[in-house]
Amino acid sequence: xxxxxxxxxxxxxxxxxxxxxxxxxxxxxxxxxxSFKTEAQAIADPPVFFLFDWTTENYRAVQERSDYxxxxxxxxVISVGSTLIGLAIAIPAAWSMAFVPGRHTKNILMWMLSTxxxxxxxxxxxxxxxxxxxxxLDTQVGLIIVLTLINxxxxxxxxxxxxxxxxxxxxxxxxxxxxxxxSEVLYILLPMAVPGIASTMLLNIILAWNEAFWTLNLTAxxxxxxxxxxxxxxxxxxxxxxxxxxxxxxxxxxxxIMGWFxxxxxxxxxxxxxxx
Amino acid sequence: MGRMTLHGVTKNFGETEVIRPLDxxxxxxxxxxxxxxxxxxxxxxxxxxxxxxxxTDGRIEIDGRDATGVPPARRGLAxxxxxxALYPHMTxxxxxxxxxxxxxxxxxxxxxRIEAAAAALNLTDYLDRRPGQLSGGQxxxxxxxxxxxxxxxxxxxxEPLSNLDAALRVGMRREISELHTRLKTTMVYVTHDQVEAxxxxxxxxVLQHGxxxxxxxxxxxxxxxxxxxxxxxxxxxxxxxxxGAEAERRGAATMGIRPEHIAASPTQGAWQGTxxxxxxxxxxxxxxxxxxxxxEPVTVRAxxxxxxxxxxxxxxxxxxSRIHRFDAQGLRIA
Numbered sequence: 011x012x013x014x015x016x017x018x019x020x021x022x023x024x025x026x027x028x029x030x031x032x033x034x035x036x037x038x039x040x041x042x043x044x045s046f047k048t049e050a051q052a053i054a055d056p057p058v059f060f061l062f063d064w065t066t067e068n069y070r071a072v073q074e075r076s077d078y079x080x081x082x083x084x085x086x087v088i089s090v091g092s093t094l095i096g097l098a099i100a101i102p103a104a105w106s107m108a109f110v111p112g113r114h115t116k117n118i119l120m121w122m123l124s125t126x127x128x129x130x131x132x133x134x135x136x137x138x139x140x141x142x143x144x145x146x147l148d149t150q151v152g153l154i155i156v157l158t159l160i161n162x163x164x165x166x167x168x169x170x171x172x173x174x175x176x177x178x179x180x181x182x183x184x185x186x187x188x189x190x191x192x193s194e195v196l197y198i199l200l201p202m203a204v205p206g207i208a209s210t211m212l213l214n215i216i217l218a219w220n221e222a223f224w225t226l227n228l229t230a231x232x233x234x235x236x237x238x239x240x241x242x243x244x245x246x247x248x249x250x251x252x253x254x255x256x257x258x259x260x261x262x263x264x265x266x267i268m269g270w271f272x273x274x275x276x277x278x279x280x281x282x283x284x285x286x
Numbered sequence: 287m288g289r290m291t292l293h294g295v296t297k298n299f300g301e302t303e304v305i306r307p308l309d310x311x312x313x314x315x316x317x318x319x320x321x322x323x324x325x326x327x328x329x330x331x332x333x334x335x336x337x338x339x340x341x342t343d344g345r346i347e348i349d350g351r352d353a354t355g356v357p358p359a360r361r362g363l364a365x366x367x368x369x370x371a372l373y374p375h376m377t378x379x380x381x382x383x384x385x386x387x388x389x390x391x392x393x394x395x396x397x398x399r400i401e402a403a404a405a406a407l408n409l410t411d412y413l414d415r416r417p418g419q420l421s422g423g424q425x426x427x428x429x430x431x432x433x434x435x436x437x438x439x440x441x442x443x444x445e446p447l448s449n450l451d452a453a454l455r456v457g458m459r460r461e462i463s464e465l466h467t468r469l470k471t472t473m474v475y476v477t478h479d480q481v482e483a484x485x486x487x488x489x490x491x492v493l494q495h496g497x498x499x500x501x502x503x504x505x506x507x508x509x510x511x512x513x514x515x516x517x518x519x520x521x522x523x524x525x526x527x528x529x530g531a532e533a534e535r536r537g538a539a540t541m542g543i544r545p546e547h548i549a550a551s552p553t554q555g556a557w558q559g560t561x562x563x564x565x566x567x568x569x570x571x572x573x574x575x576x577x578x579x580x581x582e583p584v585t586v587r588a589x590x591x592x593x594x595x596x597x598x599x600x601x602x603x604x605x606x607s608r609i610h611r612f613d614a615q616g617l618r619i620a
Contacts, residue, residue: 177369177371179367179368179369179371180371180372180373180374182338182358182365182367182371183365183367183371183372183373183432184373184384185338185357185358185359186336186338186358186359186363186364186365186442187359187364187384187385187388187432187436188359188360188385188388188389188436189359189384189388190359190388193388197384198373201375202373202374202375
């Protein structure tokens with residue numbers, strides 16, 4: 011029997027949920043509002059909410075001062091590129107770990123995950139020096155390589171989890187039906203794992219898009235993505251909150267829109283296998 | 287052609303010996319059933335033949351050629367799995383077409399074989415559906431269709447009916463038998479159900495702990511079980527096995543008598559006892575009888591009209607010519 015719902019309790023729960031939701035969303039909303047204020051209104055005390063003179067001046071200023079589209083394009087190339095290369099490496103890796111596990115598969119998986127526990131700054135100097143010697147500093151290729159490597163453990167883990175949900179008998183049936191390893195992966199495994207692969211891809215594009223430590227440290231101008239674009243509006247030149255907010259809004263808008271449209275896919279992928 | 291020979295085939299998983307060195311001949315066109323309790327190695331043996339597992343030692347020949355190291359795709363065998371293992375993202379038509387697509391058959395020939403298989407298996411109306419939209423029996427027929435169109439040297443069935451309900455199982459059992467009669471292709475069939483084994487097989491291979499206990503036709507196994515394990519495993523209800531004075535009197539450590547080879551009478555007989563449980567099936571009645579001075583009840587098969595009930599006195603007479611005798615090692619005494 012379904013539990014009876016007390017209307018007062020339901021109203022209270024709804025109010026709490028909305029409050030928490032708004033609290034989480036508030037910084038983004040505030041950034042968005044500030045981007046339409048003048049610099050004076052942005053630092054006004056008490057702060058102004060909606061009742062200010064809305065202006066798009068900041069957006070014009072930001073675009074004039076720095077080339078948004080170049081940064082945007084760098085972000086696209088770096089995040090999509092690193093995700094696709096990551097997938098190309100991770101799909102065979104996850105396949106072998108899920109379907110032909112060896113004695114050390116579990117250890118390898120844990121070891122891969124453990125690399126994510128290392129503070130990135132710990133390897134900044136060696137990587138910086140390697141990049142310098144290989145002329146990879148401030149290049150898209152360099153960033154694609156480093157972001158592929160840092161996100162690879164997550165991609166492998168996610169795909170491994172999805173692949174484990176696919177019954178091995180189906181792949182064996184394909185083998186009995188005369189499929190080569192390539193056909194087995196291409197025609198059977200990948201189509202069945204599409205929800206998992208899609209959500210892995212989306213999540214990693216988002217992670218790579220938002221990655222700031224390596225993108226800020228390994229780029230200067232040419233390959234700088236949107237994270238560097240935002241950072242260029244922070245402190246050294248004084249307080250330009252309104253312009254910083256405009257830059258931030260422009261930087262997060264594409265990924266926010268993508269996330270919004272793919273949220274169903276993301277949720278489905280992230281809960282894949284939770285309920286049979 | 288689908289003649290298979292296994293020479294000293296062994297399989298270990300780590301330290302565990304799943305299949306002890308084993309020899310077996312499967313003739314072309316034969317319907318061979320591997321039967322045994324769960325964990326006896328019958329599915330592993332089938333997977334070794336299929337190539338889905340590598341042998342630890344020994345050789346597998348298919349049609350005279352050494353197939354031991356040949357990958358499953360190139361052994362020319364088709365397999366039907368317990369879980370059906372259909373491709374969920376493909377329609378029935380594409381599921382059945384898959385092996386032909388892999389073999390590079392031209393489209394016209396593919397379609398001809400799909401139509402023929404679908405007609406034979408009553409799947410014509412379902413060709414554009416996905417496996418998720420089919421019932422268990424239909425899914426199993428798709429799996430069989432997918433195996434047929436390859437025109438394989440032999441079919442391998444891994445407990446194909448155990449996910450179906452009882453009524454469907456009987457129907458599918460007959461369909462597979464008819465398929466064998468029609469195609470005359472070698473079939474190797476794994477089951478834990480001795481009724482399936484008895485009704486379908488030309489040859490039964492009884493396995494226990496990775497060892498072949500006996501190979502023979504269903505009636506050979508029924509009439510002359512080689513040891514106590516086969517005696518107890520083949521036949522339903524199980525053979526009654528007795529030790530003690532009755533066995534010794536007949537020169538055996540253990541004697542066996544099947545429920546259908548004991549005559550029951552309310553008035554006279556060699557043994558006297560009381561009826562424990564009486565199962566009235568209509569055509570037959572099974573009595574579980576507690577004999578005086580024996581702990582284990584004896585099962586007796588009587589006609590459907592015999593009306594004895596719980597607590598009644600019953601007299602039993604075994605058919606002496608149908609008594610099986612076993613020595614202290616559990617082996618049959620000729």
